[in-house]
Amino acid sequence: xxxxxxxxxxxxxxxxxxxxxxxxRPSAVEVPPVYEELRARCPVAHVRLPSGDPGxxxxxxxxxxxxxxxxxFSRAATVEPGAPQLSSTPPLAGxxxxxxxxxxxxxxxxxxxxxxxxxxxxxxxxxQELTDGLLDSMERLAPPVDLNTELAFPLPVMVIxxxxxxxxxxxxxxxxxxxxxxxxxxxxxxxxxAQRTSMIGYLAAxxxxxxxxxxxxxxxxxxxxxxxxxxxxxHELITMCITLLVAGHETTVSMIGTCVLTLLRHxxxxxxxxxxxxxxxxxxxELMRINPIGDGGxxxxxxxxxxxxGTLIPKGSAVLAAICSANQDxxxxxxxxxxxxxxxxxxxxQHVAFGHGPHHCLGAALARAELQIVIGSLxxxxxxxxxxxxxxxxxxxxxxxxxxxTRLPVAW
Numbered sequence: 001x002x003x004x005x006x007x008x009x010x011x012x013x014x015x016x017x018x019x020x021x022x023x024x025r026p027s028a029v030e031v032p033p034v035y036e037e038l039r040a041r042c043p044v045a046h047v048r049l050p051s052g053d054p055g056x057x058x059x060x061x062x063x064x065x066x067x068x069x070x071x072x073f074s075r076a077a078t079v080e081p082g083a084p085q086l087s088s089t090p091p092l093a094g095x096x097x098x099x100x101x102x103x104x105x106x107x108x109x110x111x112x113x114x115x116x117x118x119x120x121x122x123x124x125x126x127x128q129e130l131t132d133g134l135l136d137s138m139e140r141l142a143p144p145v146d147l148n149t150e151l152a153f154p155l156p157v158m159v160i161x162x163x164x165x166x167x168x169x170x171x172x173x174x175x176x177x178x179x180x181x182x183x184x185x186x187x188x189x190x191x192x193x194a195q196r197t198s199m200i201g202y203l204a205a206x207x208x209x210x211x212x213x214x215x216x217x218x219x220x221x222x223x224x225x226x227x228x229x230x231x232x233x234x235h236e237l238i239t240m241c242i243t244l245l246v247a248g249h250e251t252t253v254s255m256i257g258t259c260v261l262t263l264l265r266h267x268x269x270x271x272x273x274x275x276x277x278x279x280x281x282x283x284x285x286e287l288m289r290i291n292p293i294g295d296g297g298x299x300x301x302x303x304x305x306x307x308x309x310g311t312l313i314p315k316g317s318a319v320l321a322a323i324c325s326a327n328q329d330x331x332x333x334x335x336x337x338x339x340x341x342x343x344x345x346x347x348x349x350q351h352v353a354f355g356h357g358p359h360h361c362l363g364a365a366l367a368r369a370e371l372q373i374v375i376g377s378l379x380x381x382x383x384x385x386x387x388x389x390x391x392x393x394x395x396x397x398x399x400x401x402x403x404x405x406t407r408l409p410v411a412w
Contacts, residue, residue, distance in 0.1 A: 021047040021057060021320070022184065022295045028394040028405060029261065031292055031339070035059055035325035043309035047320075050184045053084035055318035056311070057296065061352070063309050064326035067300060069357025073319055076100040077301035084318035086299040086401075087184045089192040095239035097298050101358055107232060107240060108362065110225055114163065114218050120365040123159075127369060130158050131377050139381065143411035144388030152256035152408070156370060160248035164241070165217025166206065173202065178250045179400065181242070186399030203241045218244070251293055252367045254397075254404030256374055258291040259284070261394070261408060262341055263375070264387045269343050274379045283343035284371045289333070289351035290341050292324030294402050297355060327351045382412040 023032035038045050038059045049055045058067050067073045077083055079093040091098050096107055113119065131151075138150040154171070161168045180187050180195030187195070210223050219241055225231040232240065263270045273279055299318055306313045313319060328338040333347045342348075354361035361367070378385060388409040395406045 019045055019047045019057075021049055021055065025396060025403075027392065028396045029265070029391060031324050031328060032295070035322060035328070036339075039325060039329060044311035044313065049084070049318060050087050051085040052088075053318060055084060055086075055299070055320060056313055057320045057322050058308065059322045059325040059329075060309060061326040061329035061332040064321040064323060064352060065356050066308060067319055067321040068297070068352065068355055068359065070306075071100065072303050072306050073300040074100050074303050075298060075300055075359065076103070077303060077316075078299050080301075083301055083316075084299075086318070086320075089183070089187075089189045091298070092181075092196065092239060092242065094233075094235045095243045096359075096362070097243060104358060107236060108358075110222065110231060111218065111240070111244065111362065114221075115362050115364075115366055117365045120369050123163075123366070124369055124373065126162070127155075127159055127373050128377070131155060131373050135377060135381050144409045145411075147260060147408040147410045148253075148257050148405060149407070151374065152260075153253050155256070155374065156249035156252040159366070159370060160245060163218055164244055164248070165210070165215050165219045166245060170202070173198075174245065174249070178246045181246050182250060182401040184399050184401055186397075199242060200238055203238050203245075207237065207241070247361075248363055248366075250402050251361075252363075252370055254293040254402055255288065255291065255367065255371060257405040257408045258293065259287040259371060259375065260378065260410075261387075261391070261405065262287055262291055264385065264410070265391060266341055269341065270379070273343065273375070274383065277376055277379070279343060280372055280376050280379075281368075282348060284368060284375065285351065286341065286343050286345050286348035287371070287375075288353040289327045289345075289348050290339075292327065292353075293404060295324050296320035296322045297359075298401075323352050323355070327353060382410075384412045386411055 023034045025032050038057070043058065043060045043063055045057045045059065047055050047057050058064055075097060076099050078091055079098045096104060099107065134151050134154055138145055141150070157171045157174060158168055161171070177195050177199040180192045183192055207219065207223055210220050211227065214220055214224070222232070222237055222240060226234065226237045263273070273283055297320070299320060302313050302315055302317045302319060304315050326332070330338050332350060333345065335345050335347060336342060354364040388411040394408070396403045397406055
């Protein structure tokens, strides 16, 4: 793609949108190549968003961290009247994704203790037990099997359902709801609205049951925080449940599939991990760096004029921090090619796959634990695990903020 220089040598300037976002992905295993050119020549790209609104995509590592942490880039402003939108359906107000501090901090504190490293460490035996059960079932099947269906989807859903206190048997409904909540163009506004209404009704009924029969789980604790302490409103309670349920499994489902695919495409690294399981924790960091599950995080709106990457971003502009691009910035990841998978890469832990700043992913420790346990268990249980189909035949989901493999056929 030919990228015109959008920077004035005499100072920052504004420009009209020139590119359509999201950018084209040539295959299921590649970041859109336009990001490399943008980092080099146009680090703040002017784009047309799926909604039709103009926006800016920020591509360099340091600039992405600025957008993620600087209070001049607001999430709360995305639900203000007339604000530019990422998709044709406005985001749901009143939740962690559409709040700034101090309101965001107030709500985050209500659930933070459930996702600390210490709490997740206590959950690891249960995650291992659930993983082993799924692998037992998978081993009884005749290969090839779809790893997404047998492991990548059910495990994160089981974990978040137990943590929240949501019936696992309703998991089929979660997929439809989640797809609608992360839709860019895959759902019409009417379809998204219908799925939101369905999910809100489901959670309102579940919350009422927990009022009548209190439970020792996270939703039960949030109900008590509302009813007994008045620490959040009824709308915030329902929105928090939606956020935790969707974000608590959607990204990890996608990450498990893409990380396993990367390992299967690099048998030399797979063999090294099998021989040295102590490397798995660091390898997972590199896998998260190299495997973007989305081009950018949630939209932000500038609260004032901001100069970034030599470009003036006017007040009221829509801005996307391209995490997938930041994680392949050679200025931050200088060892070899940043587009290559290297499980020994010293800088791997500097990735921003979980974001940065006040909105750093609440479930980062939980996602890391699930990935480490899944990968370690697969290496032990299936030493001959391999792809059952040419990688060129694999496809990623499209039209959504979160990218994942539609299927991952494996054999052993």
